[in-house]
Amino acid sequence: xxxxxxxxxxAGPWDPELIxxxxxxxxxxxxxxxxxxxxxxxxxxxxxxxxRKIFMGHxxxxxxxxxxxxxxxxAGKDLTWSSSRMVTQ
Numbered sequence: 327x328x329x330x331x332x333x334x335x336x337a338g339p340w341d342p343e344l345i346x347x348x349x350x351x352x353x354x355x356x357x358x359x360x361x362x363x364x365x366x367x368x369x370x371x372x373x374x375x376x377x378r379k380i381f382m383g384h385x386x387x388x389x390x391x392x393x394x395x396x397x398x399x400x401a402g403k404d405l406t407w408s409s410s411r412m413v414t415q
Contacts, residue, residue, distance in 0.1 A: 330401040337365040342372055353377070358400050360393055 333356070335349040353359065353373035361370055363384040370379055382393055 330398065332397055332401050337361070337369055340364075340366045342366060342369045345369060345373070349373075358397070360397060 333352045335352050336346075337349070338344045338346070350373050353370070356374050356377045358378045358380065359370055359374045360380045360382050361367075362382045370377075380393075380396070382390075385393070
């Protein structure tokens with residue numbers, strides 16, 4: 327069985343100082359970060375400066391499917407990725 331490292335990180339209420347320590351650790355290790363329009367880009371810049379950043383915009387429901395497929399493809403290439411988005415998106 328292959329384990330693919332994919333993390334979903336809540337970005338908090340827009341303030342980069344209110345993100346959890348665990349989220350910071352995951353973002354710092356990420357090779358790729360998918361993020362939506364509700365995420366303060368300063369959070370991504372501060373905590374994942376070297377990661378490839380993929381902006382998803384504001385997507386719902388089935389629209390997430392293409393990003394999930396892309397994330398699985400990237401994870402299969404031994405990359406660690408983080409989807410930094412608010413759960414309500």
